[in-house]
Amino acid sequence: MAASLTISRFLLPAALSFPTTTIKLSPKSLSSRLSISPLSLNLHRRPSKPISFSTKTTQISATISVGYKLPDATLSFFDSDGELQTTTISSLTAGKKAILFAVPGAFTPTCSQKHLPGFVEKSAELKAKGVDIIACVSVNDAFVMRAWKENLGINDEVLLLSDGNGEFTKKIGCELDLSDKPVGLGVRSRRYALLAENGVVKVLNLEEGGAFTFSGAEDILKVL
Amino acid sequence: MACIAVGDTIPDCTLSYADEADQILNVSVHSLAAGKQVILYGVPGAFTSTCSLKQVPGFIEKEEELKSKGISEIFLISVNDLYVMKAWAKSYPENKHVKFFSDSSATYIKTIGLELDVSDRFALLIDDLEVKVAKVESGGQFKVSSAEDMLKAL
Numbered sequence: 001m002a003a004s005l006t007i008s009r010f011l012l013p014a015a016l017s018f019p020t021t022t023i024k025l026s027p028k029s030l031s032s033r034l035s036i037s038p039l040s041l042n043l044h045r046r047p048s049k050p051i052s053f054s055t056k057t058t059q060i061s062a063t064i065s066v067g068y069k070l071p072d073a074t075l076s077f078f079d080s081d082g083e084l085q086t087t088t089i090s091s092l093t094a095g096k097k098a099i100l101f102a103v104p105g106a107f108t109p110t111c112s113q114k115h116l117p118g119f120v121e122k123s124a125e126l127k128a129k130g131v132d133i134i135a136c137v138s139v140n141d142a143f144v145m146r147a148w149k150e151n152l153g154i155n156d157e158v159l160l161l162s163d164g165n166g167e168f169t170k171k172i173g174c175e176l177d178l179s180d181k182p183v184g185l186g187v188r189s190r191r192y193a194l195l196a197e198n199g200v201v202k203v204l205n206l207e208e209g210g211a212f213t214f215s216g217a218e219d220i221l222k223v224l
Numbered sequence: 225m226a227c228i229a230v231g232d233t234i235p236d237c238t239l240s241y242a243d244e245a246d247q248i249l250n251v252s253v254h255s256l257a258a259g260k261q262v263i264l265y266g267v268p269g270a271f272t273s274t275c276s277l278k279q280v281p282g283f284i285e286k287e288e289e290l291k292s293k294g295i296s297e298i299f300l301i302s303v304n305d306l307y308v309m310k311a312w313a314k315s316y317p318e319n320k321h322v323k324f325f326s327d328s329s330a331t332y333i334k335t336i337g338l339e340l341d342v343s344d345r346f347a348l349l350i351d352d353l354e355v356k357v358a359k360v361e362s363g364g365q366f367k368v369s370s371a372e373d374m375l376k377a378l
Contacts (some may be wrong), residue, residue, distance in 0.1 A: 109246045143272045146271065185305050188341075
């Protein structure tokens with residue numbers, strides 16, 4: 001609570017005025033304007049403490065934004081020989097133009113069955129415009145990511161990476177807490193698509209929760 | 225958590241699955257198992273190698289034989305969300321009777337004291353809610369929890 005009281009003194013009241021005890025971390029209430037708050041904290045040289053909004057103990061760390069250097073994290077995947085491999089955000093993005101997009105869950109209906117195939121379909125076009133890597137990140141284990149990749153007949157157009165413990169997702173402040181839903185998804189990632197050059201975010205299309213409105217392949221293509 | 229054993233009554237819990245229309249359906253274990261002989265088996269994860277390549281196909285292959293010996297239901301649970309369980313179930317088009325349930329927070333698995341490491345698995349034969357046979361394996365073994373082992377126990 002102390003952290004939220006501190007924030008209310010420094011944030012522009014018009015931008016963020018809400019009763020802190022009643023805000024729940026649900027997709028609909030998490031406005032994109034909330035991403036302003038950590039920057040405000042930085043401008044006032046406050047330490048970027050996690051802010052507690054929800055009556056559950058969900059916390060938000062600073063959310064990524066344009067200009068942000070992606071934090072390093074380890075992600076895993078099965079290679080074509082069926083061997084479990086790991087890679088890091090830094091090795092994926094250093095010196096490259098990389099697209100990272102995230103879905104709330106492998107095999108989840110409609111949105112995820114469109115979001116990933118959309119990037120697969122546009123992968124050649126994206127790569128022709130200078131993109132070196134296209135990777136899909138989800139808070140699922142590597143077995144499930146592999147099965148999903150096979151289910152959709154994907155080869156190497158898009159890398160399917162497991163952020164199994166949500167490490168990367170937490171570091172960039174993009175957690176989506178679906179624990180109160182009966183579907184059993186727990187804490188996953190918000191949907192997003194970003195373009196990073198040498199690890200620095202140049203384009204960020206971060207959805208509220210799992211909505212699918214502007215984080216598709218076409219949306220990234222338009223800005224390349 | 226004490227591990228469930230022969231003679232115990234299985235606890236009740238709600239498990240979920242997604243139907244063809246992606247509707248979420250919740251079922252109570254007791255409502256499915258009361259008054260019947262059922263097999264409940266647990267695997268560490270959907271699409272993991274041993275589960276997918278050996279254990280699950282084994283239960284599907286033997287499902288008719290198990291049914292002919294009085295088994296009314298065969299349930300498979302895993303700590304995965306229900307969309308993943310549904311996709312996994314679909315990857316076995318020959319399956320007719322095995323029901324794939326999601327225990328995504330491991331609630332039921334913890335209740336019966338059978339939290340699974342990545343290489344554990346179990347199979348329980350339950351008669352009118354009472355555990356008659358309990359086969360638990362760990363360390364990546366797949367020796368006593370197959371369909372054949374359950375058939376022998378009947």
